[in-house]
Amino acid sequence: MSQHNLNSSFREKLIEHSLISELLKISWKNGSxxxxxxxPEVDNQGYDLIMEDLGAIRHVQLKTSHIGSSTARQKLHVALASKYSGCVVWVYFNEATLELGPFLFFGGKPNEKLPDMENFPVAKHTKGNADGIKNERPSMRIISKSKFKVIDTVEELYRTLFKIV
Structure with missing residues (x-):
């Protein structure tokens, strides 16, 4: 079993902190x-971070995959749609170097609502109940990779998140 499997929680935090670091650098470089x-203290509303810059507030759900991963969809909590400027940032990273990018983005413009998720398929539990039935998770939706916008650089991600035009 690889370190990526054995220490996946550690890796997730590392990627999150790396992304935050890159966004902080951009804010530093642009002089603001x-x-x-x-x-959030509790993670039950569909987002991992609240970010604010340049007059825009974002409630951000983070997802990660290594470059070359076969992951073709993500499960999102419908509560994210009720949060101010909710969005999803799917961070791809190099397995060997942990370098970030490209990124995938699902959301609206800064200070706009998340696109409606009600028509997306309802997610199911990954494990079956005692009868082997995988029950639906009414608060979760499946969003395919094709619904995400591809963003090549962290600078472009910063503009997508915060630049109000």
């Missing part, structure tokens, strides 16, 4: 030094 990032 104004980006704020917060984490």
């Amino acid at each position: 030094c104004s980006i704020e990032i917060a984490k």
Whole structure:
């Protein structure tokens, strides 16, 4: 079993902190030094981070996959749609170097609602109940990779998240 499997929680935090670091660098370089990032105490509303910069607030759900991964969809909590400027950032990374990018983005423009998710398929539990039935998870939707916008660089991701035009 690889380190990526054995230490997946560690890796997820490492990728999250690397992304935050890259966004902080951009805020530093553009001279604003104004980006704020917060984490919810409880993770039950579909987002991992709250980010604010340049007049835009984002509730962000983070997803990660290594480059070359066969993951073709993500499960998202419908509560994310009720959050201000909710969005999903799917971070791809190099397995060997942990370098970030490209990124996939699902969301609206800064300060706009997340696209409606009600018509997306309802997710099911990954494990069956005592009878082997995988029950539906009414608060979760399946969003295919094709619904995400491809973003090549962290600078372009920053503009997508915060630039109000």
